[in-house]
Amino acid sequence: MARPRIHDAELRTRLLEAAAETVAQHGVDALSLRKLAAAQDTSTTAIYSLFGGRAELLVALFATSFTSFGDAQRRVPVTDNSEVDLGELAVAYRDWALRNPHLYAVMFGGVLGSIDVGAEAHRADAAMDPLRDAVARAVAAGTMAGASVESISHSFWAIVHGLVSLELAMPSTSDDETRRAMFDAGKDAVLRGWSRR
Template structure:
C-alpha cells in the first residue's frame, strides 16, 4: 500500500492544480476535478482559495516561493562569480523538482479564463491562508538575489561595470531558456555540458577572464544545488 500523503491539503491542492494546468490545460481545472485529485470535498477548495482565479494566483505564488527558497539557500562566498553559478544551478534544481509549478509561474501554460486577479496594494498583501506575499514580491526578491551577486562580481573586478539589473536579466534569460528546453526534453544528451559551457561563456562575455570563469564554475558545480 502506498504511503498516505500527509502534507497539508492546501499544498496538495496547489500541486494538483499546477499538474492539471500543465498537463491538461485550464479546462481540466474545475473545483470538482481538483477536489477529486486530493480526495477532498469541493468546499475545501473554496475554503482555502475562494475561487479559481485566487487558486491560480496561489499556484504562481507557491512556485515563486519555492524558487526563492532554493535561491536563498545558496551560500554567499568570497567568489561572487561562483555564487552566480550556484544561483543558476539552484534555479535549475527548483525547476526540475517542481516542473508543473514552474510551467504555470512563467506563463508556459495558457490560463484562458483562469487568469489570477490583479495585484493588491503592497500594504497588507498576502496570499490566501499562506502568510506569504504576492507574486510580484516573490519575483522581485528572487531577482534581487541575482542582482546582488552580479553587483558583487562587478565590485570585485570580475565582471565589467554595468547596470546589475540588466546583467542579471541577461543571465536569467539564458538560464531560463536552457531550463525550458531541458524540461521540454529537447536535450537528448549532453545537457550538463551545454549548461556549463553556456555559463562560462556568459561570464567571459560579461568581462570575466576565461580561466577565472571556468574555475568559478567548477567551484559552483562542486557545491550540491539546494
C-alpha cells in the same frame, strides 16, 4: 477533545501540486474544482475554505511557485567569490526547475492566461534578488563590467532561463550528465562574457 483539522497545510500543498500539474499539462480552463477535490479525496468546501475560490487558488499557485523557487535561490550559500555564487545560482535554478516542472510552467509558461496575479507579482521580483545581489557584488569588486547591474542580471537570467526551458521542452536522448554539461557550457559562456578577468 478537539476535532482534527481537515483543511490543513498538507492538504493545501497537495491541492496546489495537483492544480499545477493540471494547469501545466492541459491549461487553466481544464482546472475544475470538483475534479481537483475528488482527485485529492476532499471536497470543494475544503478548496473554498483554504483558498476562497478558483481564481484565488490560481493566484496562490503563482505565489507558491515563485516562493518555492525564490527559497531555492536563497539557499545557495553566499561566498566571497560572486562569480562562483552566480554559477551555483544557475545550477540551483536548473535543479529546482527539473524537480518542479509544473511549477516552472506556472511561473514562465503563460499557462495562467489572464489571471490577475498583481497582488503577488512582488514574489517574482523577490525571487531574483539573490541573482541581482551576486551581480552587484561582482560589479562592486570589479570582476564584472560593461553594463548596469540590472542589465547584467537580466542577460544572465535570460541565458539560464533559456537553457532550462529548452531542456524541459525538448525531448532528449542524452543522459543527464550530457545535458548538465551542455547547461554548464552555456552558463560558463555568459559568465565569461561579463567577466573582466
